[in-house]
Amino acid sequence: MMPWDGVVEFVAVAQTESFTQAASRLGISTAQVSRQVSQLENRLTIKLFYRTTRKVSLTEEGAIYFRHCRQVLDGLEEAERAVSRLHHSPQGLIRMTAPVTYGERFIMPIVVDFMAQYPQVEVICELTNKQLDLVDGSYDLAIRLGRLADSSLIAKRLSSRRQYVCASPTYLKQYGVPEYLTDLNQHDCLIGTNSHWHFDEQGKEKVVKVQGRLQCSSGMTLLDAALRGMGIVQLPGYYVNDAIAQGQLTVLLAQYQQAKEGIWALYPQNRHLSAKVRLLVDMLADKLP
Structure with missing residues (x-):
């Protein structure tokens, strides 16, 4: 044998x-x-x-x-592709993971375009807001948003996002407009996976621990609660841009807004990046807004 x-x-x-x-x-x-x-x-x-x-x-x-x-x-597989130039027509399985809402709205449409361009590529994508272990789960690629924890993963910046603190006019009329970061302690905040909000105060990072009656890992749920006047929310622009433009939400504490955060492609350091994954990462970097 x-x-x-x-x-x-x-x-x-x-x-x-x-x-x-x-x-x-x-x-x-x-x-x-x-x-x-x-x-x-x-x-x-x-x-x-x-x-x-x-x-x-x-x-x-x-x-x-x-x-x-x-x-x-x-x-x-990579060695065979190198000698036979199969990277011009990638094939095989890509296992990946991405956050739920961002994955649905932005990542997966590009992935489907990629699969249409390369019919011999298969994709298994798990949309979850949990940070899965890429090595134990045998994932080739992960899309992560915002701050990256220190790890052995290799990261490539694909795009960026900006966080906005905002609330509905109805809420602000009833409870007042916060003018300083310390004012957040007096307000009902709608909290996502992290109760610590990050700001920029005179060029230095300022972290504020907020509190509120609602905490949920779903950005769409927090957006809906904010639109109903339930509290102040901090969300990326792709959640709130339309509501801000239509006057349904008002941007707050703009003077403390941080610079844009990264949107990243991560892959294990000990796994050679195959041609098909590299091509997908390049397409994501090219097409993401």
Whole structure:
């Protein structure tokens, strides 16, 4: 038995969580996939998958083996593309993640354009506001907004956004207009995932802890609450620009507004950036507003 026997089949099953879908992707029979994986398990003397009638999932040992195999296969794929110039026609699977609202409005339309341009590319995208572990989840790419936590991930700036503090005229008429950052303590603030709002005060960063009756990870929910006069909100421009232009929201504390924040593409440092992912990142950087 050759050392690579069963590895490609194993990786396909791990990615699709299905022997049947793995077989379809590889263009072979389900029985052949199952046989190759079983022979690989026997050779390694470990169990790679938990198998039930409804689900296939990696064991702890299988997850470790998958991460290493994926890196090797990515390297082989890139080497083949380099010598055969296949990067002009990218193909294969891209696993990615992006925030929900920004992903729906801006990222996924560009991804669909990318897939239309390159029909042999497959994409699995998880839209979530949680910051998923790219290595453990075997993601090729993540889109992150705003401030980046220190990590081993490689980041490329794609675009930028600006945060606005605003409230409805109805709320301001009833509770008054805050003129200074300290005034926020006297107001009901609509809070997202972070109760600390960032500002610029005479060239220095100022962080203000706000409080309020509503905290929600959904920007659209916070926007709706602000429009109803429920409180003061801090949201990126793509949420509030239309409402500001129509007079439904009033911009507050503009003198403390920070410079634009980055919108980033992140990928694992220990994973070679494949041609297809690089082309997608380039298209996102070119087309994002």
